[in-house]
Amino acid sequence: MRQNPIERHFVNTYQETWETRSSIRTRPRKYIDFKENGYFFPEKKQPLLLNQEIVNLGEKIKEEILLQTFYKYLNDIINLEIKLINSACTRVIYSDLVVKYPEAIKLNACTIIIDEYYHVYVAKDMLLQLDQHYPDLKKVDYPVSDAYHAVTLIKGQLDKKYHEIFEIIAVCIFETTLVRELVEFFNSDDIHPSIRYYINDHMNDESKHYGFFFDLLSYTWQKMPDDYKKSIGEHFSDFIKLYLNINSEKKFNKDLLNDILKDEKKSISIVEDIYKGFDITPDIPIVKNVFNVLKKSSLDKDKYIKESFKKIEWNL
Template structure:
C-alpha cells in the first residue's frame, strides 16, 4: 500500500503557501473586484443598462459570495474529514504517508480560510459595501439534507465522498481569476496561492477515492452511490439565494432581480454547466467502478451528468 501512494507533499515545507506567502492587504481604487465574464447576470440586458455603480456593486457581492463559500467549504466540509483521516479515524486502512499528508492539508485549508476571511474584511473596509449573504451557503443545507436521508449504516460516507468531490473539482475561478489583470494584485495572488495548494489536494483526494471505493461493501456502494450526483450538484450548482441577495443589495429593484434570476439560471443551462465542471471527478468515479452499480448509473443519468 505504501508503494501505491505517490505523495505530492514531499517538498511541502518549501512550497506550501502557508509557509511562504506574505500577508497581503488590499490596496488601490478603481479596479474591478471580480471578473465580469464569470458572472452570468452581468450580460443580462437589465444589468447591461444599469449604472456603473450598480454593476460594480454586483461584482463586489459576487466576490463576497465566493469568499464566504470558500471559508465555509474549508472549515465545515474539508477540514473535519481530513482531520479524521490524519488521526486514523476514517475507517480506512491507509498508508502512513496519507495520514501525514492529511495533517498538511488541514494546515493548508485552515490557512486558506484565514486569508480568505482577511480578504473579505479588506474588501468590506475598502468599498464600504456590507456583505449581503445568507447565514450559510446553500451547499451546507444540501449536505445536511443528504446526511439525514442516508441510511444510518452508511451515514458519514457522505462526508468523505463530498470532500473527495469538492477537492477534485478544480473550480474554474481558481484558474481564471489570477489571470485577470483588471483585478487587484492582492485578489489575484491570493486566489493563485489557493490554486497552487489545491493542485496537490486534488491528487490526494483522487488517490483517496481509489482506497475508499474498494473498501466499501457492495451494499454500501449501492446505498451511497446514488447520492454522488447530489453531492456534485451541492458543490457546483449556483447559490441562488446568495446571487439574488447580492443583486438586490447592489441596488436593483425586486422585479428586476426576479427577471434576471429567471433568465440567467435556466435549468438546462445549469445542468450543462455542472456536467462540464464535474467531468474530471466523474471520470475518477468511473475509474473506481462506481458507475458499474445500476442504481448509481441511473442516478447519474437522471441528474443529467452523463448520457
C-alpha cells in the same frame, strides 16, 4: 551531504511537495493594494452582468456587484473549508472508521487541514482589509452553499453509520472537480493585481490537494465494504446534481440585485430570466469534470454508481 535518516526510511512524496510548495510555508501575507486598479471578481463569472439593464446602471454599480460577489466568494471558502473539508480530514485522521487509513494518508491529511485553515485565515484577513477600505459597503446575506446543502440532504437519507465515509467521499468529489477555468478568469487583465496574486496562490495549494483527494477517493472506495458502496452509490447521482446546483448563487444574486434596485419583484424577474433554461446536464463542463474523475478512479465501473446515474438517464 549525509542523508537524513527519515529520508532513507520514510519517503512521502506528497509531504515533500507540501514542505517546498505550500503557500503557508513559502508565501508572505496577502495585502490588498488599494492604489491599484482592477475588479475584485471576474465579470464573466457574474451572470448579473449578462443583463443589459444592469450593465446600463454604470461602472460604479458594476464595481459594487463584483466586490460583493468577491465577498461571497471569500465567505464560501471560509464555510466550505471549515465545515466540510477540514471535518472530513479530521475524520480520516482520528475517527474509528470501517476504512483503515495508512499513517502516510493521515499525515498528508494533516497538511490539508493546515492549508485549509491558512486559506480561511487569508480569506478572513482580506475581508477585514476590505471592510476597512469600504466601511459603508452594505452587507448582504450569504446563503448556504449548494455543496454544503447537498451533503446535509444526502446524509439525511443515509443510515447514520454511513455518514462519516460519505462525507469523506463527498469532499473528495468537491476537491477533484474544481472549476479550473476560474483561475483563467481571475488571470484576466482587468482583475485587481492583488486578487490575481491571491487566487493563484490559493490554486497552487488546490492543485496539490487534487492529487491527495483523488488518491483518497480511490483508496476509500476500494476499501469500503459492499453495504457502504451500495448505500452511498445509490445516492451518487442525486448528490452530484445537488452539489452542482445554482440555487445558492441565484438567491445571492436576487438579494444583491434587490439591494441595488430596491424592487424585489423586478430583481426576481431579472434573475429568473438570466438563469432561464439552465439545467445540470452531462454536457456542461463541471459535470464532465466529475465524470473524468469517476473514470480515472474507476468508480464509473461500480455497479451501484452506474445504476444511480442510469436512473437519471445519464451515461457514464
